[in-house]
Amino acid sequence: MKRLSILPLLLASLPSAALDLTVGSGHFDTRASIDGMMSASIDLDITTLSLRQPATPIAGLPLHWSMRLELFQSAYANRVADFVSQPVRTDIPRLGSSIDDLANDFTAVPVPADYHVYGLDLNIGIGHGLLDTDRGSVRIGLNSGVTLPFLRTRNLATDANLLLDVLDTTTTEIQTLKLGPAMTASWQASPVLTLRGSWTYDRQWGRLDNELLASGIGIDGSYWQWDIGVELHSHDWPRGLRWLQNGHVVAGYRRSRWDFDSTTVRLPRASAVVPAMLDMAFTQETLYAGVGIEF
Numbered sequence: 001m002k003r004l005s006i007l008p009l010l011l012a013s014l015p016s017a018a019l020d021l022t023v024g025s026g027h028f029d030t031r032a033s034i035d036g037m038m039s040a041s042i043d044l045d046i047t048t049l050s051l052r053q054p055a056t057p058i059a060g061l062p063l064h065w066s067m068r069l070e071l072f073q074s075a076y077a078n079r080v081a082d083f084v085s086q087p088v089r090t091d092i093p094r095l096g097s098s099i100d101d102l103a104n105d106f107t108a109v110p111v112p113a114d115y116h117v118y119g120l121d122l123n124i125g126i127g128h129g130l131l132d133t134d135r136g137s138v139r140i141g142l143n144s145g146v147t148l149p150f151l152r153t154r155n156l157a158t159d160a161n162l163l164l165d166v167l168d169t170t171t172t173e174i175q176t177l178k179l180g181p182a183m184t185a186s187w188q189a190s191p192v193l194t195l196r197g198s199w200t201y202d203r204q205w206g207r208l209d210n211e212l213l214a215s216g217i218g219i220d221g222s223y224w225q226w227d228i229g230v231e232l233h234s235h236d237w238p239r240g241l242r243w244l245q246n247g248h249v250v251a252g253y254r255r256s257r258w259d260f261d262s263t264t265v266r267l268p269r270a271s272a273v274v275p276a277m278l279d280m281a282f283t284q285e286t287l288y289a290g291v292g293i294e295f
Contacts, residue, residue, distance in 0.1 A: 016055075021249050022290030024048040028074060029283045030151060030230050042115050042251040044074040048286050055127060057185060064139060066125045066184070072284065076154070119149040121256065123192060123200065123225070125182050131230065134189035143182035143200040147258060149282060150176050174260070174280075176206030178223045194231040196252075200224065204258070208278075217278070221260040228252055231292065251289040258282040 030044045049071045055064040120261040127141025180202030188194045205220040228251025235245070260280040 003238075016291055018054050019292040020050070020052040020054070020251075020252060020290060022048075022050045022052070022288040022293035024050065024254075024286040024288030026284060026286035027243040028072065030279045030280070031282075032278070034278050043116050044077050044115060046072045046074045046117065046284070046286075048072045048205065048288065050290075052292075054292075055125075055137075058126075062128060064127050064141075065131065065279075066127070068123045070121045071119075072121070072286075074116055075098060076114045076116045078114050089200075093138065099124070114154050116154075117149060118152075119147070121148075123148050125184075125200075127182065127184065134188075136185070138183070138185045140181070142179065143202055144179045146175070146179070147178065147204065147206075160181045170210065173209045174206065176204040176221075176223075176260075177228070177260075178202035178204035178220070180223070189244040192233050194233065194248075195229075196231065197226070197228045199226045208260070208280075219260045219280075223256070223258050225254065225256040232273070242294045247291055249289075251290050254284075254286045256282075256284045260271050 025045070027042065027043055027045055031041045031045045033040075051067075051069045053067040056064045057064055083192075114198055122145040124145050125141055125143045127139040128138055128215075129139050131138040153172075155169050180200060182198065182200035184196070184198040185196055186196040189269065200223075202221070202223040204223045205218075208217045208219050210217075229250055232249040262277075
């Protein structure tokens with residue numbers, strides 16, 4: 001994260017016609033499973049800080065570019081995660097254990113722990129206008145960017161008899177690139193109120209690092225996001241908001257989902273190595289509000 005801390009400054013320095021800065025509050029839900037051996041779901045409350053560049057013409061080209069950088073973070077929250085396995089339906093060759101042993105080893109165990117998620121989600125779009133009028137616009141194009149969620153778990157119960165020897169503190173780091181189609185639209189409902197929305201569906205690929213599993217596990221999957229919001233413009237702001245004479249107030253709701261599928265990992269257990277499939281999904285819902293400045 002440290003090496004990425006200058007991203008907001010670099011992006012803000014790019015040519016722009018307007019910038020929105022918003023803060024938000026929402027939920028970040030993590031679901032993971034290892035091919036019928038282990039699964040868990042953790043839901044955390046998060047806060048977000050977003051910097052958004054609305055669609056801006058690219059000089060000399062019939063194209064627009066846009067950007068949104070979001071930083072998100074939760075506090076450490078205590079949760080009880082039910083780690084569940086299905087040993088009777090799982091074929092693990094050369095493990096050296098009977099079905100009874102497996103049932104004793106892998107029975108679902110509630111594990112109390114402190115969880116903390118943080119990271120960033122960067123989207124950069126290039127689009128072409130399908131419809132541009134004085135009241136609104138519709139644009140289609142491509143979205144690209146990076147996603148870097150980090151999930152930290154600490155004080156994990158050491159007496160939980162799980163598939164792996166669990167460490168007291170673990171960190172899961174995911175680094176992905178994404179690319180896919182996108183659409184944005186806006187409509188001026190009145191002289192002071194503008195409605196806006198965006199949608200994208202991307203393929204993404206990258207790597208996952210985790211002390212319990214391995215380093216550099218290749219992952220691929222999908223990413224989608226939709227965002228609806230309103231902008232409030234006025235030429236007669238109250239005295240405390242006169243600095244918004246060339247700006248606006250913005251609020252909205254955003255939902256994002258990252259799916260990572262068909263990831264092969266090799267799980268050590270005693271002297272055996274068990275190939276398995278790791279599936280993960282993150283869902284984020286955020287209500288946000290802030291201000292925008294037009295240049």
